[in-house]
Amino acid sequence: MKAKEIFPDPKRIRRKLLGWYDGHRRRLPWRETRDPYAIWISEIMLQQTQVKTVVPYYLRFLERFPTVETLAHAPLGEVLKTWENLGYYARVRNLHKAAGEIAEQHGGRIPDNREEITRLPGIGRYTAGAILSIAFGRVVPAVDGNVRRVISRLFEITESVDDEETRERIEALVQTLVPKRDPGRFNQALMELGAVRCTPKSPSCPACPLQDDCRARAQGLAHRLPVRGKKKTVPHREVVAAVISDGKGRILIVQRPACGLLGSLWKFPGGILNPREAREEGLKRIVRDELGIGIGVGSPLAAVKHAYTHFRITLTAFSCTLLEGSPAGPQWRWAGTGESEALPFSSADRRIARSVAPPLGH
DNA sequence: AACTCGGGGAG
DNA sequence: CTCCCAGAGTT
Numbered sequence: 001m002k003a004k005e006i007f008p009d010p011k012r013i014r015r016k017l018l019g020w021y022d023g024h025r026r027r028l029p030w031r032e033t034r035d036p037y038a039i040w041i042s043e044i045m046l047q048q049t050q051v052k053t054v055v056p057y058y059l060r061f062l063e064r065f066p067t068v069e070t071l072a073h074a075p076l077g078e079v080l081k082t083w084e085n086l087g088y089y090a091r092v093r094n095l096h097k098a099a100g101e102i103a104e105q106h107g108g109r110i111p112d113n114r115e116e117i118t119r120l121p122g123i124g125r126y127t128a129g130a131i132l133s134i135a136f137g138r139v140v141p142a143v144d145g146n147v148r149r150v151i152s153r154l155f156e157i158t159e160s161v162d163d164e165e166t167r168e169r170i171e172a173l174v175q176t177l178v179p180k181r182d183p184g185r186f187n188q189a190l191m192e193l194g195a196v197r198c199t200p201k202s203p204s205c206p207a208c209p210l211q212d213d214c215r216a217r218a219q220g221l222a223h224r225l226p227v228r229g230k231k232k233t234v235p236h237r238e239v240v241a242a243v244i245s246d247g248k249g250r251i252l253i254v255q256r257p258a259c260g261l262l263g264s265l266w267k268f269p270g271g272i273l274n275p276r277e278a279r280e281e282g283l284k285r286i287v288r289d290e291l292g293i294g295i296g297v298g299s300p301l302a303a304v305k306h307a308y309t310h311f312r313i314t315l316t317a318f319s320c321t322l323l324e325g326s327p328a329g330p331q332w333r334w335a336g337t338g339e340s341e342a343l344p345f346s347s348a349d350r351r352i353a354r355s356v357a358p359p360l361g362h
Numbered sequence: 363a364a365c366t367c368g369g370g371g372a373g
Numbered sequence: 374c375t376c377c378c379a380g381a382g383t384t
Contacts, residue, residue, distance in 0.1 A: 050379090087368025088381090091381085127381080191379050261366085263367090346369095347368075347369065
């Protein structure tokens with residue numbers, strides 16, 4: 001156990017960081033409220049997602065679901081639609097489930113202590129710390145990727161920040177820095193510094209309020225920290241989709257299973273080809289397995305490339321005809337253009353849909 | 363400890 | 374292209 005790890009003086013760090021934050025912080029909608037519900041929504045959306053991306057989703061979501069009760073009682077499909085294209089859809093399924101638990105078990109109020117708030121689905125160590133400090137003034141750290149980067153540079157931590165041991169050390173360091181007065185402001189200031197000054201590739205050290213306290217800067221190592229673990233190479237998958245028309249301007253769509261990749265979103269029939277499998281034959285096989293129907297596969301309509309977190313796909317859509325049987329199995333429907341616009345699709349599937357039937361006004 | 367889970371911004 | 378983003382849940 002190290003006796004004292006503090007090299008830069010905590011008071012000095014707090015004073016400089018908070019002074020900078022008050023003068024330079026971005027005006028963000030969730031910084032204009034003290035409503036724990038609104039802060040909760042923002043923190044879930046901000047998981048692995050940049051501020052600029054979140055802002056319009058946040059505003060739309062709070063307009064549509066302004067309270068725990070409105071969210072708890074809304075159909076999941078509507079909540080999913082407001083989340084469309086934001087990604088990591090387990091977040092919104094957990095959000096909806098947690099809203100139900102808060103309404104039922106906590107009288108509609110977000111819990112203000114770590115034990116209860118961490119039990120809610122979707123709230124882990126970081127998000128609990130963020131909500132507790134920002135909405136309730138609890139003196140706890142909120143360590144996200146920005147904070148890990150700032151701290152690893154400030155203290156010149158050369159062990160991988162992907163190691164659990166390093167993460168615990170960083171959280172312990174932040175714990176010693178969080179002030180009793182307005183801890184949420186301090187946590188946000190640390191994240192803000194990482195977002196706009198202490199950036200991953202080319203940090204703006206000359207404009208950093210902590211430049212004189214930063215060990216990595218003193219060693220000329222700022223741009224080389226933090227050290228990250230090795231990344232795996234991502235495989236590529238060939239995906240095929242069937243655009244089956246009913247001859248009346250409607251197209252067959254199906255809903256994905258509630259769990260797993262893009263859970264509960266809608267898609268076109270189809271899926272992943274086996275290695276070296278011909279696309280047309282593979283599509284017939286997959287659609288028969290999926291819906292129990294026989295189809296004829298015509299010409300390719302569109303092909304889109306898309307990157308997920310740990311694999312890439314090439315998605316090719318074919319014009320198809322229903323030859324035999326009627327769909328059975330998962331949730332499915334014949335959908336007109338307006339109807340599919342109102343249902344949640346993934347980014348890649350939406351591109352296919354728009355190439356088949358461009359929305360009005362475009 | 364290693365995987366799974368999206369989409370987009372920035373360089 | 375690559376890397377990373379106000380991470381959490383599962384195995």
